Amino acid sequence: MSLTFTLDPAVTPALRDGILDLWTDVSNAGGAVGFLPPVTPEEVRPELVRQLAGMADGSRRLLVGHDEDGRVAATAFLTFNSHRLMVHWLWLYTVMVHPRHQGKGYGRDLLAAAERAARTFDGIEAIRLTCRGGLGLERFYGSCGYKEVGRIPAAIRVAPDDDRDDVIMLLPLA
Numbered sequence: 001m002s003l004t005f006t007l008d009p010a011v012t013p014a015l016r017d018g019i020l021d022l023w024t025d026v027s028n029a030g031g032a033v034g035f036l037p038p039v040t041p042e043e044v045r046p047e048l049v050r051q052l053a054g055m056a057d058g059s060r061r062l063l064v065g066h067d068e069d070g071r072v073a074a075t076a077f078l079t080f081n082s083h084r085l086m087v088h089w090l091w092l093y094t095v096m097v098h099p100r101h102q103g104k105g106y107g108r109d110l111l112a113a114a115e116r117a118a119r120t121f122d123g124i125e126a127i128r129l130t131c132r133g134g135l136g137l138e139r140f141y142g143s144c145g146y147k148e149v150g151r152i153p154a155a156i157r158v159a160p161d162d163d164r165d166d167v168i169m170l171l172p173l174a
Contacts, residue, residue, distance in 0.1 A: 003065035003073055003106055005113040011052060015064065018072030020048055022098055029099040032132035036158055051077050051094065061121075063114055065097075065106065073098045074110045078118060078127075089126040089170075090118060111144045119173055126172045132156050133165030146171045 009015055023044045027035040034047060054060035059082065065074030079091040092114055097106045118124050129146070131137035133156075138148055146169040154163035 001068040003067060003101075003109055005063060005065045005074075005110070007063050007113075007117045008055075008061055009064050011055065011062075015072065016048070016052070019064070019075055020044060022072050022075060022096055023048060023094070025099060026096045031096060031099075032135055032137060033094055033096055054079065060093075061117065063110070063117055065110055065113070067098075067101065071098075073101050074106055076110055076114050078114060078121075080121075088123055089128055090121070090124055092127050092129040095129065107140065108144055111141075115145075115171065115173070125174055126170055128171075129169050131167050131169060132158075133167050135164075138167045138169065141169045144171075 020041050023033060023035075024039060024041045026033050027039045027044065028037045030037060035044060051060060051062075054077070055062055059080055061078040061080075063076045063078065064072055067073040074097045076095045077093040079093055081087050081090065095107075095110065095114075097110060115127065118127050127146075129141070131141060133151070142148065148167060149170045150168035152166040152168075155166035156164040158164060
């Protein structure tokens with residue numbers, strides 16, 4: 001089966017709770033999505049609220065993938081730049097696939113759906129994202145067409161004496 005992707009779904013309590021559960025589960029499985037395990041839904045909730053507020057003000061768009069059971073299985077937030085000199089590209093944040101769906105190609109499907117969505121936005125010429133080094137994520141994104149365009153050594157501290165590179169990736173849409 002594949003995921004069913006929706007851009008800008010209605011934010012219902014079920015969707016909100018599904019994203020919260022996804023984000024918590026991905027974080028606790030070691031996913032590089034802004035938190036370190038162990039994390040609780042209550043710790044993730046303020047960041048989700050911030051992302052949802054961005055949807056309400058039009059600065060972010062939400063892409064959600066539902067599995068065959070209708071559960072939230074994947075997400076990505078497409079965030080527009082507010083700087084007038086950078087409005088021609090957008091950020092891709094909080095790219096997640098539920099651990100139970102890892103290895104099924106859904107990450108590639110999510111990135112392809114994000115690319116399709118970005119191509120529908122007026123004036124957008126590229127997608128930019130960052131990822132945590134040391135996990136092989138830059139190889140995954142590279143295999144999906146993204147190019148590494150920068151790297152800040154030791155910019156992410158996941159634990160004392162465990163610093164990781166912040167890897168900047170870009171997908172030109174032209």
